[in-house]
Amino acid sequence: MVAAVRRGESLRSVARHFRVGLATLHYWVHRVGDRRLDRVDWSNRPSIPRRTRRTASATEDLILALRRELKQNSALGEYGDAAIERELRARQFSPLPSRRTIARILERRGALDGRRRPRRPPPPPGWYLPDVAQDRSELDSFDIIEGLVIEGGIQVEILNGISLHGGLIASWPEGPITARRAAEALVEHWRAFGLPTYAQFDNDTRFQGAHQFADTIGRVSRLCLSLGVTPVFAPPRETGFQAAVESLNGRWQEKVWERFHHDSLAALQACSARYVAACRERAAQRMTAAPSRRPFPSGWQADPQAPLHGRMVFLRRTNEQGHVQLMGRCFHVDANWPYRLVRAEVDLDRDQIAFYALRRREPSAQPRLCTCEYHVPRRRFQG
Numbered sequence: 001m002v003a004a005v006r007r008g009e010s011l012r013s014v015a016r017h018f019r020v021g022l023a024t025l026h027y028w029v030h031r032v033g034d035r036r037l038d039r040v041d042w043s044n045r046p047s048i049p050r051r052t053r054r055t056a057s058a059t060e061d062l063i064l065a066l067r068r069e070l071k072q073n074s075a076l077g078e079y080g081d082a083a084i085e086r087e088l089r090a091r092q093f094s095p096l097p098s099r100r101t102i103a104r105i106l107e108r109r110g111a112l113d114g115r116r117r118p119r120r121p122p123p124p125p126g127w128y129l130p131d132v133a134q135d136r137s138e139l140d141s142f143d144i145i146e147g148l149v150i151e152g153g154i155q156v157e158i159l160n161g162i163s164l165h166g167g168l169i170a171s172w173p174e175g176p177i178t179a180r181r182a183a184e185a186l187v188e189h190w191r192a193f194g195l196p197t198y199a200q201f202d203n204d205t206r207f208q209g210a211h212q213f214a215d216t217i218g219r220v221s222r223l224c225l226s227l228g229v230t231p232v233f234a235p236p237r238e239t240g241f242q243a244a245v246e247s248l249n250g251r252w253q254e255k256v257w258e259r260f261h262h263d264s265l266a267a268l269q270a271c272s273a274r275y276v277a278a279c280r281e282r283a284a285q286r287m288t289a290a291p292s293r294r295p296f297p298s299g300w301q302a303d304p305q306a307p308l309h310g311r312m313v314f315l316r317r318t319n320e321q322g323h324v325q326l327m328g329r330c331f332h333v334d335a336n337w338p339y340r341l342v343r344a345e346v347d348l349d350r351d352q353i354a355f356y357a358l359r360r361r362e363p364s365a366q367p368r369l370c371t372c373e374y375h376v377p378r379r380r381f382q383g
Helices: 002-006 011-018 022-032 057-073 081-090 099-108 179-193 219-226 243-257 265-282 284-289
Strands: 139-150 154-163 169-174 198-201 230-233 311-317 323-326 329-332 341-347 352-358 368-373
Touching (some): 002 011, 011 022, 057 081, 057 099, 081 099, 139 243, 154 243, 169 179, 169 265, 219 230, 311 323, 329 368
Parallel strands (some): 139 198, 198 230
Antiparallel strands (some): 154 169, 323 329, 352 368
């Protein structure tokens, strides 16, 4: 084969003629190189040795004894493979095993202290709301993308929304998005597709309301309460709770914003509409299998001054004393639950807040920690 290649025949024709693979022919041509054919060792031996040499049992026992001795008496408190190698070298032990050999011996003999981190399954989507986690209720998540500028200095913000179970998405590329515009977009979306049980937001003032005043309930929260939708606010500076809509934000920027050149806001809106329609068509089966949504009430009119009824949910983390900052106030939850997640359910009809413990490791166990009295002042909405 090699002689035929040296005569100028192609590798493929030689491989076909001798009925060998092209990779096999490459191997032998590379192995021969420029040497004369009568001086080449043509024996096909594997590269691994026929016999492997294992460390003697006495050496392994010595290594384990040194590890115990160093663990008890070493001034440095080190008794790993590097420390054992240093001790063997100091004792002029021969043949001296390498650090990797010592490490393999310790692992094989079960003499390692390290424990592997247990990998637990993640909690179900919406685990912090029991009826959502059990697929009995739907949750819509909303978020705003900021800081985008169309060529020419046109400032753009995008309000995105997605349902947790159905994957129903919505997107509104606008100029600066105000609380009033966000409320109008939610009404438009829910008129078309029905009302979810929950609507989840981050703690942006356009969703929650002003932060500088206590007991403030913003326009979007009032809209949700008037429609019987429970607003849910994710914990500040916590990841994972808004993962669905944040993932949508990333996909929207990749597939719409960065993929095409937009010379106007109208062009961006048209491109976004095509993307949203395509996503809804792809998720049609998933949307059908999702928990049912309530029909939008006929004859409903927005009235921010209407009395407040229903519930609001705040996901928060306690501080070192077991206190929670909520609605501009501080509530004592449980001194034995510091730095832990809680779900605070503000019941506006009963004038109370119920706090429930949350643990990702045991998502189904959510015991009530305490109940506090809380009364929202009846004052005119100034938003």
